[in-house]
Amino acid sequence: MSINVTRSSMPSFEAFCDEIRPLWESRWLTNQGLKHQALEEALKSFLDAPYLTLFVNGHQALEGILRVMDLEGEVITTPFTYASTTHAITRTGLTPVFSDIRPDNLTLDPALLEPLITEKTCAILPVHVYGNLCDVEAIEKIAERYHLKVIYDAAHVFGVRKDGKSAAAFGDASMLSFHATKVFHTIEGGAVIYHDPTLTERLDAEKCFGLNDFEYTGSNSKMNEFQAAMGLCNLRIILDEIAKRATVAERYISNLKDIDGITCWTPEDDITPNYAYFPVLIEAERFGRTRDEVSDLLAQENIYARKYFYPLTSAFPCYVGKIDPGHTPVAEKAAADVLCLPMYADLDIHDVDRICDLIIQTKRS
Numbered sequence: 241m242s243i244n245v246t247r248s249s250m251p252s253f254e255a256f257c258d259e260i261r262p263l264w265e266s267r268w269l270t271n272q273g274l275k276h277q278a279l280e281e282a283l284k285s286f287l288d289a290p291y292l293t294l295f296v297n298g299h300q301a302l303e304g305i306l307r308v309m310d311l312e313g314e315v316i317t318t319p320f321t322y323a324s325t326t327h328a329i330t331r332t333g334l335t336p337v338f339s340d341i342r343p344d345n346l347t348l349d350p351a352l353l354e355p356l357i358t359e360k361t362c363a364i365l366p367v368h369v370y371g372n373l374c375d376v377e378a379i380e381k382i383a384e385r386y387h388l389k390v391i392y393d394a395a396h397v398f399g400v401r402k403d404g405k406s407a408a409a410f411g412d413a414s415m416l417s418f419h420a421t422k423v424f425h426t427i428e429g430g431a432v433i434y435h436d437p438t439l440t441e442r443l444d445a446e447k448c449f450g451l452n453d454f455e456y457t458g459s460n461s462k463m464n465e466f467q468a469a470m471g472l473c474n475l476r477i478i479l480d481e482i483a484k485r486a487t488v489a490e491r492y493i494s495n496l497k498d499i500d501g502i503t504c505w506t507p508e509d510d511i512t513p514n515y516a517y518f519p520v521l522i523e524a525e526r527f528g529r530t531r532d533e534v535s536d537l538l539a540q541e542n543i544y545a546r547k548y549f550y551p552l553t554s555a556f557p558c559y560v561g562k563i564d565p566g567h568t569p570v571a572e573k574a575a576a577d578v579l580c581l582p583m584y585a586d587l588d589i590h591d592v593d594r595i596c597d598l599i600i601q602t603k604r605s
């Protein structure tokens with residue numbers, strides 16, 4: 241049997257049926273029905289969100305918040321991310337300015353931001369990669385000094401806390417993704433968490449054609465009732481799912497931590513992690529094999545790890561020659577070395593051991 245990099249967590253079939261039964265009776269299938277309202281309230285409380293609005297997916301949530309903030313010009317961001325982050329910037333008429341990342345946790349390096357700020361800069365869009373939190377204090381200090389907005393791509397940090405504070409509540413706003421492959425999912429789905437209540441009306445208009453008075457040219461990006469019902473079911477099991485992921489992560493760490501040429505992350509003391517991914521860096525000079533070789537050797541055993549994120553978004557054909565890729569050597573090296581190993585709640589410990597043994601056996605030198 242093959243092992244994929246991820247596997248969606250599922251509530252029990254009965255729990256989902258119970259949750260959607262009222263939809264057959266009410267025939268209210270979308271447009272902010274009862275499930276939508278219930279999920280919004282439940283998430284607000286689970287995530288300590290000042291304000292939260294649901295979207296049909298994370299990408300539309302990110303485009304939505306960028307649009308309603310009336311931004312114009314340049315957004316400083318990282319190329320070491322999923323396509324969505326960079327596409328959201330360009331698709332809303334903004335220009336990404338790529339900055340490099342920290343070698344220790346692969347998030348935007350605050351020490352490199354100031355030289356990139358110009359009169360055109362309107363915002364910073366960092367990504368909490370794999371659940372590794374950005375240096376939020378340093379980034380927000382810079383943003384304050386230059387009057388820039390900070391919008392986090394928080395797709396990876398559902399449930400993560402720093403010193404007890406919800407990781408999704410930093411900056412001016414954060415985007416969350418509830419895609420089927422994420423720790424918490426609504427099949428497809430997403431949300432914006434924000435601090436300025438005057439944005440509520442604009443966000444509601446954004447996801448529903450401009451609402452009643454068509455003051456705005458909104459899109460259609462509402463979450464439907466079935467998505468919200470899946471979210472309500474998954475929220476009931478989320479803490480168990482994260483605890484199971486923790487067991488998997490701990491096994492990986494104890495198997496791989498002393499292998500020369502492999503770097504993996506252990507959660508820092510002040511962080512409540514969600515174990516969304518299990519990335520490792522494979523340094524060819526020390527390990528004797530490249531990341532691609534390890535990935536191919538695992539695939540021969542029907543184990544499908546993922547080169548995530550590779551390539552950098554700044555190297556996408558749609559951007560090459562059009563958008564300055566900037567100078568990002570750390571990000572380039574990370575994209576060449578990173579491999580996300582299979583990680584999901586019910587991944588068997590014996591399979592974790594087998595994956596680790598296979599990796600260790602490929603080592604040369």
Ligand SMILES: *Cc1c(COP(=O)(O)O)cnc(C)c1O
Pocket residue numbers: 297298299300321322324325367393395396416417418419428429430
């Ligand atoms: C998943 C993801 C997104 C997009 O979310 P969708 O819900 O799939 O639209 C954006 N950014 C990052 C970093 C992601 O991992």
